[in-house]
Amino acid sequence: MKDRLFSDKLFLNKLTKLALPIAFQSLMLACVAAADAVMLGSIEQNSMSAVSLATQIQFMQNMVLMAIVAATLSLGSQYWGKNDKKTLDIIFCMSLRVSVLTSVLFFVGCVFFPRILMTVFTNEPALIEIGIKYLRIAGFSYLMTGVSQCYLSMMKVSEHASMSAKISTGAVLLNIVLNGIFIYGFSMGAEGAALATLISRTAEILACVAVSYGKTYIHPSLKGLITFNKLLIKDYYRIMLPVLGASLLWGVGFTSYSAFMGHLGTDAAAANSVSAVVRDLICCLCDGLAAGGGILVGNELGAGDLQRGKLYGDRVAKLAFIIGGVSSALMFLVTPVVLKTVRLTDRAREYLLQMLLVMAIYIIGRAVNSVIINGIFAAGGDTAFDLYSLAVFMWCVAVPLAALGTFVFHWPIWVVYSCTCLDEVGKIPWVIAHYKKYKWVKDLTRNNTEIKQA
DSSP states (O other), X not given: OOOOTTTOHHHHHHHHHHHHHHHHHHHHHHHHHHHHHHHHHHHOHHHHHHHHHHTHHHHHHHHHHHHHHHHHHHHHHHHHHTTOHHHHHHHHHHHHHHHHHHHHHHHHHHHHOHHHHHHHHOOOHHHHHHHHHHHHHHTTTHHHXXXXXXXXXXXXXXXXXXXXXXXXXHHHHHHHHHHHIIIIISOOHHHHHHHHHHHHHHHHHHHHHHHHTSTTOOOOOHHHHTOOOHHHHHHHXXXXXXXXXXXXXXXXXXXXXXXHHHHTOHHHHHHHHHHHHHHHHHTHHHHHHHHHHHHHHHHHHHTTOHXXXXXXXXXXXXXXXXXXXXXXHHHHHHHHHHHHHSOOOHHHHHHHHHHHHHHHHHHHHHHHHIIIIIIIIHHTTOOHHHHHHHHHHIXXXXXXXXXXXXXXXXXXXXXXXXXXXXXXXXXXXXXHHHHTTTTTOOOOOOOHHHHHHO
């Protein structure tokens, strides 16, 4: 089959309908963090830094939810390609059960043990106290995050990515408006940001449940919630557990980077907080391509057309490099704007400039690896590779070097920050080599007879 990447209108149309809404959804979610940073930063630098550190807890929760969503998207996209909606309902219900358990654990930690959690990220008393106030309110929103993510991921799988984006956008806009009201109008600071998050998450989950009862949507059945199909559970966890392991390795590693910056002083923590927001905003393009491309590839694999699935994977991989280059250029362009917009001390501003320049290189690797590993590999159930690559490049290279630079050798801030970015750039050749083995070209679906007998 001859490759016609930019002339195949059917492929581009399908990919656009999936990737753009998801990318926009990611952008809207990143805008919440940006709004928190800008609004809190305009009031007090410490509030911005403390909230950024406190939200690392939610970041860790998102790592677990990422595994749940990945398994849902991987199996869900293939069964949707096979047009098997009954099995899709069972998968939906499995994801809900796991996500509820996860959300309860993070809720308990944030509401009842916030001080312990904050001391992991910083030894600055001022930041710890602000973070505690934030977590005690925001922790309630973590109860709902997992459930809403399951609903939104099911909408993406079942060709309702645009509705998923609309719901997320509405929740984000509500969050930003409430941020302004509580932070500026009522002078609530970090607590206002937490309350805005709680209200917007509540609205989001209510919208998800209401929409799921639409005629062409998938909603969890009572039977599915109490049904435990051993065969599908086995398939689900075969995909989810390696992703969970990789997500936790990546999440703990990334959280440790924030902790390193927190221990390097308030200026370094503030600069890192802003750079993280910018990173998330710029990475929306590759996140959209990863999710949308993965669903598209999964649809073809589940339908049994492995050759077309392979072709679509090749095309999405090529687009990953293009998006990486565009993202890098965009990072250079927005750097002067960011430096003029955010209120920081002179030293923090200097650190931020250095971080953004390093990130312009890092983001190329982030784009390529996210799309190929989280999108294409996951579409075919090849999820163990990410676990191995993170164990080697992040935990044997990036984390040890950053830790030594922070606590032993006392390297300059930009050098420590560069160490935290080594893993994404360094593993590109390994990722490409594994991709070329085409182990991800697999049909993961079961026939109805197997499922009923399980």
